[in-house]
Amino acid sequence: MGQVLKLLVQRIALGLLLLLLVSLLVFVGTEILPGDVAQSILGQAATPTSLANLREELGLNEPAPLRYLSWLGGVLTGDLGTALSNGQDITTQIGLRLGNTLFLAFWAAVVAVPLAILLGLLAVRYRNRWPDKLISGLTLASISLPEFFTGYVLIFFFAVKLRWFPSVATVYDSMSLLEKLNAIALPIAVLVMVVLAHMMRMTRAAILNVMQSAYIETAELKGLSPFKVIFRHAFPNAVAPIVNVVMLNLAYLVVGVVVVEVIFVYPGMGQYLVDHVSKRDVPVVQACGLIFAAVYIGLNLVADIVSIVTNPRLRHPK
Amino acid sequence: MADMLLDIRNLRIEATVYPPGEPAHDIIIVEDVSLTLEKGKVLGLIGESGAGKSTIGLSAMGYGRGGVRIAGGEVWLNGRDIMKGGMRGFRKLRGKEVTYVAQSAAAAFNPAKKLMEQITEAALAHGMASQKQAEARAVDLFTHLGLPDPNNFGSRYPHQVSGGQLQRAMTVMALVPEPDLIVFDEPTTALDVTTQIDVLAAIKRAIRDTGVAALYITHDLAVVAQVADEIMVLRGGRKVERNTAENIINNPQEEYTRALVSVRSIEHEEKKPTADPVLVARDISAAYGNAIQVLKDVSIEVHPGQTLAVVGESGSGKSTLARVITGLLPPFEGTVTFAGRTFSRALAKRSKEDLRELQMIYQMADTAMNPRQTVETIIGRPLDFYFGLKGRKKRERVMELLEEIEMGAEFLDRYPAELSGGQKQRVCIARALAAKPKLIICDEVTSALDPLVADGILKLLLRLQKAEDVAYLFITHDLATVKAIADSIAVMYQGSLVRYGPKTEVLTPPFDDYTDLLLSSVPEMKIGWLEEVLEHRTMESAGN
Amino acid sequence: MRIPVSALIGMILTAGFFAMAAFAPWIAPYGMAEIVGDVWQPRSAEHWLGTDNIGRDLLSRMIYGGRTTIVIATLATILSFTLGAFMGFTAAVIGGWIDQLMSRFVDLMMSIPTLIFALVVLSVMPVSMTVLILVMGLLDSTRVYRLSRAVAVDINVQDFVEAAKLRGEKRTWIIFREILPNALSPLVAELGLRFIFAVLFLSTLSFLGLGVQPPASDWGGMVKENKEGIVFGIGAALVPAAAIAALAISVNLVADWVLNRTSDLKGGRGG
Numbered sequence A: 001m002g003q004v005l006k007l008l009v010q011r012i013a014l015g016l017l018l019l020l021l022v023s024l025l026v027f028v029g030t031e032i033l034p035g036d037v038a039q040s041i042l043g044q045a046a047t048p049t050s051l052a053n054l055r056e057e058l059g060l061n062e063p064a065p066l067r068y069l070s071w072l073g074g075v076l077t078g079d080l081g082t083a084l085s086n087g088q089d090i091t092t093q094i095g096l097r098l099g100n101t102l103f104l105a106f107w108a109a110v111v112a113v114p115l116a117i118l119l120g121l122l123a124v125r126y127r128n129r130w131p132d133k134l135i136s137g138l139t140l141a142s143i144s145l146p147e148f149f150t151g152y153v154l155i156f157f158f159a160v161k162l163r164w165f166p167s168v169a170t171v172y173d174s175m176s177l178l179e180k181l182n183a184i185a186l187p188i189a190v191l192v193m194v195v196l197a198h199m200m201r202m203t204r205a206a207i208l209n210v211m212q213s214a215y216i217e218t219a220e221l222k223g224l225s226p227f228k229v230i231f232r233h234a235f236p237n238a239v240a241p242i243v244n245v246v247m248l249n250l251a252y253l254v255v256g257v258v259v260v261e262v263i264f265v266y267p268g269m270g271q272y273l274v275d276h277v278s279k280r281d282v283p284v285v286q287a288c289g290l291i292f293a294a295v296y297i298g299l300n301l302v303a304d305i306v307s308i309v310t311n312p313r314l315r316h317p318k
Numbered sequence B: 001m002a003d004m005l006l007d008i009r010n011l012r013i014e015a016t017v018y019p020p021g022e023p024a025h026d027i028i029i030v031e032d033v034s035l036t037l038e039k040g041k042v043l044g045l046i047g048e049s050g051a052g053k054s055t056i057g058l059s060a061m062g063y064g065r066g067g068v069r070i071a072g073g074e075v076w077l078n079g080r081d082i083m084k085g086g087m088r089g090f091r092k093l094r095g096k097e098v099t100y101v102a103q104s105a106a107a108a109f110n111p112a113k114k115l116m117e118q119i120t121e122a123a124l125a126h127g128m129a130s131q132k133q134a135e136a137r138a139v140d141l142f143t144h145l146g147l148p149d150p151n152n153f154g155s156r157y158p159h160q161v162s163g164g165q166l167q168r169a170m171t172v173m174a175l176v177p178e179p180d181l182i183v184f185d186e187p188t189t190a191l192d193v194t195t196q197i198d199v200l201a202a203i204k205r206a207i208r209d210t211g212v213a214a215l216y217i218t219h220d221l222a223v224v225a226q227v228a229d230e231i232m233v234l235r236g237g238r239k240v241e242r243n244t245a246e247n248i249i250n251n252p253q254e255e256y257t258r259a260l261v262s263v264r265s266i267e268h269e270e271k272k273p274t275a276d277p278v279l280v281a282r283d284i285s286a287a288y289g290n291a292i293q294v295l296k297d298v299s300i301e302v303h304p305g306q307t308l309a310v311v312g313e314s315g316s317g318k319s320t321l322a323r324v325i326t327g328l329l330p331p332f333e334g335t336v337t338f339a340g341r342t343f344s345r346a347l348a349k350r351s352k353e354d355l356r357e358l359q360m361i362y363q364m365a366d367t368a369m370n371p372r373q374t375v376e377t378i379i380g381r382p383l384d385f386y387f388g389l390k391g392r393k394k395r396e397r398v399m400e401l402l403e404e405i406e407m408g409a410e411f412l413d414r415y416p417a418e419l420s421g422g423q424k425q426r427v428c429i430a431r432a433l434a435a436k437p438k439l440i441i442c443d444e445v446t447s448a449l450d451p452l453v454a455d456g457i458l459k460l461l462l463r464l465q466k467a468e469d470v471a472y473l474f475i476t477h478d479l480a481t482v483k484a485i486a487d488s489i490a491v492m493y494q495g496s497l498v499r500y501g502p503k504t505e506v507l508t509p510p511f512d513d514y515t516d517l518l519l520s521s522v523p524e525m526k527i528g529w530l531e532e533v534l535e536h537r538t539m540e541s542a543g544n
Numbered sequence C: 001m002r003i004p005v006s007a008l009i010g011m012i013l014t015a016g017f018f019a020m021a022a023f024a025p026w027i028a029p030y031g032m033a034e035i036v037g038d039v040w041q042p043r044s045a046e047h048w049l050g051t052d053n054i055g056r057d058l059l060s061r062m063i064y065g066g067r068t069t070i071v072i073a074t075l076a077t078i079l080s081f082t083l084g085a086f087m088g089f090t091a092a093v094i095g096g097w098i099d100q101l102m103s104r105f106v107d108l109m110m111s112i113p114t115l116i117f118a119l120v121v122l123s124v125m126p127v128s129m130t131v132l133i134l135v136m137g138l139l140d141s142t143r144v145y146r147l148s149r150a151v152a153v154d155i156n157v158q159d160f161v162e163a164a165k166l167r168g169e170k171r172t173w174i175i176f177r178e179i180l181p182n183a184l185s186p187l188v189a190e191l192g193l194r195f196i197f198a199v200l201f202l203s204t205l206s207f208l209g210l211g212v213q214p215p216a217s218d219w220g221g222m223v224k225e226n227k228e229g230i231v232f233g234i235g236a237a238l239v240p241a242a243a244i245a246a247l248a249i250s251v252n253l254v255a256d257w258v259l260n261r262t263s264d265l266k267g268g269r270g271g
Helices: A002-029 A037-045 A048-058 A064-076 A090-125 A130-144 A147-161 A177-183 A185-211 A214-221 A226-263 A269-278 A282-309 B053-059 B086-093 B115-125 B131-144 B163-175 B193-210 B221-227 B245-250 B255-261 B318-326 B352-357 B375-387 B391-404 B421-434 B451-468 B479-485 B513-521 B529-543 C005-022 C058-094 C096-110 C114-122 C129-156 C159-167 C171-207 C219-232 C235-261
Strands: B004-017 B025-038 B042-046 B068-077 B098-101 B181-185 B213-218 B230-235 B238-244 B279-288 B292-302 B307-311 B333-338 B341-343 B358-361 B439-443 B471-476 B488-493 B496-502
Touching: A002 A064, A002 A282, A002 C096, A002 C114, A064 A282, A090 A130, A090 A185, A090 A226, A090 A269, A090 A282, A130 A185, A130 C171, A130 C235, A147 A185, A147 A226, A147 C171, A147 C219, A147 C235, A177 A185, A185 A226, A214 A226, A214 B098, A226 A269, A226 A282, A226 C114, A226 C171, A269 A282, A269 C114, A282 C114, B004 B053, B004 B213, B025 B053, B025 B068, B025 B213, B025 B238, B042 B053, B042 B221, B053 B068, B053 B181, B053 B213, B098 B163, B115 B131, B115 B163, B131 B163, B131 B193, B163 B181, B163 B193, B193 B221, B193 B513, B193 B529, B213 B221, B221 B230, B221 B245, B221 B529, B230 B245, B230 B255, B238 B245, B238 B255, B245 B255, B255 B451, B279 B318, B292 B307, B292 B318, B292 B333, B292 B471, B292 B496, B307 B318, B307 B479, B318 B333, B318 B358, B318 B439, B318 B471, B352 B358, B352 B375, B358 B421, B358 C159, B375 B391, B375 B421, B375 C159, B391 B421, B421 B451, B451 B471, B451 B479, B471 B479, B488 B513, B496 B513, B513 B529, C005 C058, C005 C235, C058 C096, C058 C129, C058 C171, C058 C219, C058 C235, C096 C129, C114 C129, C114 C171, C129 C171, C159 C171, C171 C219, C171 C235, C219 C235
Parallel strands: B042 B213, B042 B230, B098 B181, B181 B213, B307 B471, B307 B488, B358 B439, B439 B471
Antiparallel strands: B004 B025, B004 B068, B230 B238, B279 B292, B279 B333, B333 B341, B488 B496
16 A cells, blocks of 8 residues: 555645646746737737836736746735736636536536446447447547537527527526526536547547456356446456546546637636636736646546556555 | 267358458358367367467357357357357356466456456356355365465465466466366466476366366467377368377378477587687676666677577576677676677667678567568668668669578568568568678567478578578577577576587586576477476475 | 548548638639628528628638638648657657656646637737747647657667667668658648647637637637627528538548558558
């Protein structure tokens, strides 16, 4: 067990280091312009006085490393700064929206993950036959479809023509869960379509890889029932790769959320980020960028942890 | 016919293949094969790769690997046609009446489960024993097959025990349900020769003491002759000959069988060492990274026009020695002198002439040739690179070389994928010869080939040595090959040289312990060889 | 050689899209920004696809928009490909600390989702075609780097490369004669996938209002322009969205075929 613990600590430490480097990258990403942020925010309308004021406000007169450190210090204490465009406290604003985004992503995952695994199993079961071919054809199509295509097609038919669901996904606290789910039904559908095919295809590959192992043949040659072969022999070895697939796709989901929120005017992080990119509100963009990256890194970290913990070679060293 | 256990009649097996970019189609793997096996007897199935021997073995369990299916014929087991029982029927006999021992136990055990759970699983699933009974039987068998710490062996995970032990554990797994028949599918092929003999002895003991019948599948006739009562020779999915083991070895009827029996009986007269060795490697010590030392103080010489065979098992450092000599792995100690010149340790610092005079042939001819180059380009490149030959002159020389390796001009435009295994290795030989080298390092060049093809390659190498006066440093784990072609022999064990000298000297007693073990472990094409060796060993250890 | 129907359809459609991009001014019945009628007119003989949100001919705008989409995506793909493949091959062949440094940096870049990274950078960058191409190309080159490095490392450890090194061949020979011919097929398939990614990525950025700026427009931007019509049951926004999907699927059909044909290193005539 000592070895596993050591690896876990190492992996988590690496994740934290990565997060630190990502914060640096996000910060540097907004500094790469030859001019400065103030200039690009004000654009043509800049006067020397307004520039100087804005620079003062942004602390641009201080050297960049110092600004990075003070920003990082703020992030670590939960203070993400104030938005340039409206002077609101970013932490509060994100607090209001992060929950919504996670709510949407959570329900999309609840639908997509079991469905993808089920269809992945089906594809394996009917390998090289028509269900498998149909599934790989759908995959091909679905990775080619932009989110807004599926989004607007769904709105066009289900919100405008059939009027089953609202075209704008508005949620507020006083709504019941059922009302909320009804409101976000279409965004969930789009997100599911975004990740489903990929997750299915990768699940298929992961299961196939396990099912083609020699130890599955051994189990079959013991005369075990297909049920036992799968649950006793395939499942313990397939957990790690499947969790990996799921985590990787949830990470895709996080990115998909950005576009979907804009399509359905959903009050979440993605909408917030996109709005403030157009407004060139750098502190908000930095904060959102960091949070999205953190979620992404976190999901990958979970995948790695699961594969470390389920590896028999590590759990039972020689 | 009361004792008849297995009766396979006119078996025909097909498979659907899905080559990338081509439509799927069916191929025939086994055609019109019939065989019978009585209770308690052992039938050896022997053949080269593609002979269909594993496929026939698995058909006794109603099992087809991959897209393989039984397309015709009958398989009778214990007096009933198992093909009529459907999937349910197959499941009833698998793991109960018939069990299986795979080539690679390391892959065949589930890495996530303890050995005991897997070993007792079949007996429990078929309701043939209680957990306690099955475990007791397993522990008995662990003891019987010489596994260490039999009471606790089962609580380990597969990756925690060695390859030889796993192979024996798999045999135990096959024996626990007390089957009527065990299918052994190349159970010792992946093992080193000194481990193979122990596993082979364990298997033979287990078969004898439990009275189980067996289909023993292998490509190695000498191995199967030790355990089988009868042997069936297969080729290309068809039966060649079936007879008692005794008759197959001593009185083969078919030409193909005769060739298999007489394989590696090449006679080679040993040459005496000359005054000036072409290669002198002195006190070589080498390691990968800073960690594990894989070569300790190794010194060897190779004489012009002669062959030094470096022999050892996996992990002996024999391939590392080749890497050091070629400069791919600079040693941290020792020197390499070639034709009187001291070679730089690192490849990058050697001159073109140094490189030309020392060529190399690899084990896997498949990967040793660029799949996007034609035979002409492959053989022609050294001609251009070292001698500046171009155009017609180059082509003429390539044709000469093709002639020398007994291939014709029609191969010029072929790609490696269009050649057979033996032809590929021949092209690699021609590429090495094209440089007109003084020494060729041959790294396990025949071990990936079927015995008859390997024989052809060895004969070719010997003929070329005579014609071109080229020396070979021949790295191999196979002592039969060594006997066939070496002038002198270096035996390596765990990175050190344990025995070194002219062939007859090395192969003549008294031996050191390791060489004795190694030499006596090589299966001989002789009935009763296994017993002789084991008896000899028991006597020796009693004598000590 | 037999080309499957799906790949053939893909090829014809892809060629069609590129031809349309090349000859846009000659094909389009009206000008790109020319206002020719009322807002969101339905389909008619004059305006095959109707008109858009401010009364421009939708078909003409689709043709010009397609040109913008394809040109930017192509240039970004060329950038990401040359840069990524060059760096990936170099890292694989040279190895050592240079490889380590580049690979860890790419790991870091890839730990931020591409869209998020692009949004961060675009929040301070002036929006122009050059900036778009640079941002998309640079961000995507990390993926090309990973693939080409992996492919090259696989080939680099093969015996035939070792044989070439033992022969004394120079690094250029090893890269161009031994490694490249064997790496070509996976890279060609990847080229298609990278192009699709560029198309989708550009469309997404434009849809979010951060890509191509008005009055010029690509397909993604056209979805944005016409999206308000959807709630009134006007499907103008679906036309450019469907075009993006069609282009991506066409290229995918071709790439999928190339990939399937060469899923391993086994060579052979024309393989």
